[in-house]
Amino acid sequence: MSVSVAGSAPQKVRSHVGGMNPWQVFRIAWRAILGNPLRSVLTTLGVIIGVAAVVALTMVGQGSTANITRSLQSLGTNLITIGSNTGGRGGGFGLVRFGGPQTITLADAEAVQSAFADRIVGIAPTLQSNQQVKVGANNLNATVIGTWPDYASVRNAQPASGSFFNETDLQSRRRVAVIGYGIAQDLFGGQDPIGQRIRIAGISFTVVGVLPDKGDSGFASPNYQVMVPLSTYLQRLARSSSTGQPRVNAIYVQAPDKDALPRLQQELTDFMAQRRKVTDPSEYDFSVQNQADALASVNQVTQTMTLFLGGVAGISLLVGGIGIMNIMLVSVTERTREIGIRKALGAKPRDILTQFLVESVVLSVGGGILGILLGLAMAGSVGQLLRVTPVFDPFSMVLAFLFSVAVGVFFGFYPASRAARLDPVESLRYE
């Protein structure tokens, strides 16, 4: 029992001097945080929300960008689109505007065809509308497109079975149709639709071709499209048009190669302007765009969005960091006595600094991890809502995580160094 303890050991074991191990430091911080769980969660809420927003928005944003890029690429290669321009600059992604008044006509398409025959690979004007498509008792709504046979090559729409309609079908206004994969599946089940009859807006057509599965890429999915000869469309399906030339939604022109695109785009623009006898580009009632432009503008939108997200992330993490700093300052004040006691027992300023710094980093990293989990959940549900497959991006998650570590260190440093500098005498006296 009476083992002599104090003052009796001339050779003290000092080889250990070197401070605490990291696990010990972490445990102290963790206990301090668990000591007031509600406050800790509220403190990190800023970081949680910030990180969650960034993760979710990045995933959904990248998902929809991927969708748009994919559908743009599925439109065909080396493509130039002549569309209506009914106000302001050409439409968004270089996609054709639907719904507005159509200003380009079938005659435009025919004129381009004869004038550019030697310089283009194919040309296909389109006119489209949503129609009820019916087989027996099954029916669904599909986009019905009236076009020319070149559509198959120009828009990358070669049937997987059967064939596309041909020039004769167009000339003779035959009631033949090429249907998307989704329609074939939904209306015919396992049966081969080739040669079968479908009713479009009550009018009977014969299926001559079925497109391969193009994937459900969200909007304008080729899986739910029906292609019919434009002549047939104009005769049977178009709303009784007003007098004059039939109008079309777009004219797709395919260039022989990528290098020919810019020049052809310019020539087509000049040609269309000439036909309209206008010289001032601001008076153009049409737009001529190539696919590269469209992809570029998608990329630009993506970049803008990334910057915007970065801004949101920065601001929310800043706000979150200030929240953490605020609570850490309160915590240092509240624990002044504890700091004094620890100093009296041999804690160096560095030990105290580390203790509070680790506490704020644990808070912010905890917030970061919770934020990532919340962001993943949010991306899942928002993606489902918008029919977008979120792209899992480990890079943005690692970045968000590192950012929250940095926030913890940066905003924890000032409170921690205040704690480290506290005078032991003063802090022991603190009530």
Place this chain on the structure above:
Amino acid sequence: MTVVALHQVRKVYKSGALEFEALKGVSLEIRQGEMVALMGPSGSGKTTLMQIIGLLDRPTEGRYVLAGRDVTTLTENQRAEVRNQEIGFVFQAFHLLPRLNVLENVEVPLTYAGYSPQERRERALEVLQKVGLGDKLKNLPSQLSGGQKQRVAIARALAMRPSILLADEPTGNLDSKTAVEVMRLFQELNDEGTSVIIVTHEPDIAEYTGRIVRIRDGQIESDGPNPHRKRAVGGVA
């Protein structure tokens, strides 16, 4: 062997243009194994003296040699190390860390010294058994009586086997019966060779020590052996 040697120590507090001389040249030697009472009314400078002996504060002038080492001009980190290794503090208000249990409280100074978890635990158990609290390891300070808290604090002060125990009004928050028990513990530790300094303004408490140093107005008024040293009796509750 001399544990504490103060030579002409002055301490001047400055507050703006005001100066207050808390210690006016104090010289004091305390030998290994002594049990000394540092007495004086409030404002006498005894607390300042204790803070300087405990390396919580620095003297404005003079020299301080602790356990053979001149500690007058040490860096902040070195002072922390010396506090950790050589000084065992016992405070009037116990100053236990409320979120840590008894065992963990005693382990705190061992942690700062860098001991491994096993060594910490062994040492802490040893000193806790010594103060008679081997069965309260997992209790939080709030679950202990005042006397028990002070004994945990004493165990914590002993954990690093310091050169000296420095107790600032250790019985100030205790009833008289518990106070006697705590003094008995100090006497037992002193019997085993531990040097103890007890800062107090209560003559009753000073009676248990072997030497009484009286401070007044920042100077040593008297310093001499206590001829009527009392033995604290009664079981350790």
